[in-house]
Amino acid sequence: MKLFDLRGGVHPEGRKDLSAQRHIRTLPLPERLYVPLQQHIGAPATPVVNVGEHVLKGQLIASAQGAVSSSIHAPTSGVIAALGDFAAPHPSGLPVPTITLECDGEDRWIATEAVDDPFKLSPEDIAARVAAAGIVGLGGATFPAALKLNLSRNSGVQTLIMNGGECEPYLTCDDRIMRERAVGIVEGIRLIAAAVAAKEVLVGIEDNKPEAIAAMQKVAQGTAVKVVAMPSMYPMGSEKQIIQVLVGREIPAGGRPADIGVLVHNVATAFAVQQAIRYGKPLLSRIVTVSGGAIKTACNVEALVGTPVRELIAFADGYSQPAARLVLGGPMMGQQFTNTGVPVVKGTSGVLALTASEIGQAEASPCIRCSTCVRACPVGLLPLEMAAHIRVSNLSGAVNLGLKDCISCGSCSYVCPAHIPLVHYFNYAKGDLAAQERAKLKQEATKKLADARNERMARIERERAEAAAKRKAAREAKERAAKEAAAKAEAV
Ligand code: SF4
Ligand code: SF4
16 A cells, blocks of 8 residues: 655654563552543543442443543442542642542442444444443543544544554553454444444554554454554654555644544554443553563553552562653653552553653753754644744744644654753643633633623613603603593583
8 A cells, every 4th residue: 555755753762672572461450549530631520429339340430521521430349439639640740530449359340231233333323332431532632532433424534544553662552452452453443434434444553563463454354444554653653644644635734634534543442442332341441551661570551540550560560770750651742740649541551660861861952953853843843943932932923833733742852962852842832822722711701701791781771761661651641641530520
């Protein structure tokens, strides 16, 4: 199959060998799980259980709220110990609303509804079951999967791309799931394709995963699913880049893949879809890569959502040397964290403990205008110019140069010989922009409320005046009638 060129991109050291050859192992049941109500893009879920209540594995414990949200289920059986705040798997580490579950050790399932022939289900039914199972994009975006299916069906998507790129260094969770669960993944892909009536189904896998490519090709044989080996390059696994390479189309600025007739899902999401549709199992766990030079035995584990990260590190035999940096996700786009008590969530692809030599913290020096960052940017932006605008607080200048199209891949920072943390500027500026947009929306909402109040007061005043005028007119008519009656009586 013809592949298209990827603009920019870099070749960071993969370090996937640390964990790639180890089979997925299941983490033992922890004593407590800390399940945040927001593990997805959109509105947080609302708890539907009370403290002290016993729940079964797979039971709904928090339901989706509004159009963009996702439900959450009990990852195992046990008793709800608390409904309150707990440290978030986020750089801030600030507490977020969380359900704490005391595991009872029995791991007892709620009754589930299996479907013998899932391909007889209607597209709407498939999407409804995906929504009920609380499935979100497991590649890291955590967008509610059912919503993506519905939007794509309504906009007439033609091509389904399954993302098996996994271009971030160290991460091998997608590689392992494709090698070990290809049957479930391919069935999940075919169900997603049926849900959106896709005409073409492509699975893009980087060519540094030959075993995964072979496993997927073997299972996909005789189906409409086409497994394609792509060159290994970062950020091949990013949505925009995989579309560019496989179908040669670019998403317009500010647009979505559906705008060009494409839907992209991650391969692990396809497995979750198959489990939900065929076996009625909601999304309760995920495969996480535990790796980095400071981890004694790098591995891939299947961890229940809500498991404290420290349990994964302990399962990997702990640290072999001091960790200079802890990261959730990959080293290029992941989030640093310090508190190992934070829980695994649906979007946690990796737990990395990196040594000082792996992160190579060199002092930043002034820009030498070599334009290496420009050549590396996969979006075709001018990182040095954008950073210059941000440095002088000229956000609109950076926006004019395409700041909103920056995918925060960090390729520019990675190649910069002056070690300028360019992507940090862009993330900071995007945070500022988001805050400004939120403030603007709030201002508009406040103005709308004030206008509505003024209008209501004016209407009440108008109605009062009209009523008073009516009363006055009635009174005057009555007085006139009385006068006329009196005049008539006098005349008689
Ligand atoms: S790579 Fe670094 S030094 Fe070179 S132009 Fe870009 S910001 Fe400047
Ligand atoms: S972080 Fe943004 S500016 Fe830098 S290379 Fe990636 S997309 Fe381009």
